[in-house]
Amino acid sequence: MAIAKAERLMNLALCLMNTRRPLAKRELRLSIEAYREIGTEDAFNRMFERDKDDLRELGMVIETVEALDGETGYVARRDRNRLPEIALDAEEAAALSLAARVWQQARLAGAASGALQKLRAAGVPFTEEGYGEGHSVIEPHIPAHEPAFEPLMLAARDRRPVVFEYRKASAVRPETREVEPWALECWRGHWYLAGWDRERSARRVFRLSRITGRVRPRGGRFTAEVPDHVDVRQTVASWAGEGATSTARIRLRRGAGYPLRAKAVETVPASGEWAADWDELEIPYGHGLDAWLVEFGADAVVLAPEELRADVIDRLRAVAKG
CATH class of the missing domain: 2.30.30 (SH3 type barrels.)
Structure with missing residues (x-):
């Protein structure tokens, strides 16, 4: 969420929660700087409706009240927007801490660390390692290097x-x-x-x-x-041949194609003129394997089945024409 929008939503939430009476849209527009900067009434109305919907999607309870003068007012009562007391047992605390430590990259790292600090302040049983008594220290992380x-x-x-x-x-x-x-x-x-x-x-x-x-x-x-x-995993696994009932025979250059080698159910040295630099692998064959094999380029040669070999050749030809 963009910083400007997040600030606008926070200001709207604060206004709605800190009023003693329902506020009309015109009052909210005068109270929130971002709304005052909107040029036309129609543009403000559209933005306000979007912001109100976004706050409700985030879990905020916003009441709509018809005032005596005919205007519609809005209010978010504190008693309806107060979180219950947080109570976690040791296993739940361990799971939260583990999840927070997973995100060592991407912008979630700071948010996760801050959340743990707030939970500790509320009395949740985290140790310095973050897990509570009786849990070993683990340092997992999920890499998220892609800009997307x-x-x-x-x-x-x-x-x-x-x-x-x-x-x-x-x-x-x-x-x-x-x-x-x-x-x-x-x-x-x-x-x-x-x-x-x-x-x-x-x-x-x-x-x-x-x-x-x-x-x-x-x-x-x-x-x-x-x-x-x-x-997601099931779909990707089916493309990679996971759970396939048949196998494919691949000739693979030594020192290359380690993901293919990890999937192989059998690996033997190649024979004849290929013996010096190649191995032959038997790997699970499923939908999408042809697209995966193309990524290994000249380091992989399909020996069987024939339809897989033809699909890989067609893909390589398409790349060459491009």
């Missing part, structure tokens, strides 16, 4: 559509994609975004490392319904 991570995380949280340039594994040039982001998930060291591709009218999963340029926000709300559960 933070804007996509915020867009998914705020339910805001985005536009970005995306280069598929088989393409030379990126394509413009307009997406309603649902969820981000890390799988085997890579971050993936699941969401609704507006142009294709279908759900899609995007690897963040293939997003080029800046992630740009799009106006408006989501047009597609967000599913209750978004299983």
Whole structure:
């Protein structure tokens, strides 16, 4: 969320919570500097309605009251917007501390650390290591090096559509994609975004490392319904051949293709003219394996099945033509 908007929402929340009577929109406009700077009444009304909806989405209870003079007033009563006392047992405290320590990169690190300090001040049983008595110290972290991570995380949280340039594994040039982001998930060291591709009218999963340029926000709300559960890993795993019932035979140059080697159910030295520098691997074969194999370029050669070999060759030819 932009700093200007966050400040405006905070000022609106403070006004609504610190008034003894409902305030009309005209009073709120005079009280909040950001609203006073809006040029027209229509523009102010649109901004105010958006801000009010955003506060309600964040959990704030805002009451609408019809005043005697016919104006509509707004108020957020303190007794209806007070959080209950926080009480965590040792296991829950450990889980929160572990989650906070995971984010060593991206902007969440500072927010997570500050949240733990507030919980400690409220009496939650965190030790200096953050876990409470009886829990060993762990230092996990999830890397988030991709520049697209933070804007996509915020867009998914705020339910805001985005536009970005995306280069598929088989393409030379990126394509413009307009997406309603649902969820981000890390799988085997890579971050993936699941969401609704507006142009294709279908759900899609995007690897963040293939997003080029800046992630740009799009106006408006989501047009597609967000599913209750978004299983990013299952989709990516199916592309990578996880859970496949058949296998593929790959010739792989020694010293290359370590992700392929990690998946292999069998690895043997190549024979004949390939013996000096190549191995032969048997790996699970599933949907999307052809796109993955293209990434290894000349270091991987498909031996079988024939349809996989043909798909890889077609993709490589498409890259060469580009």
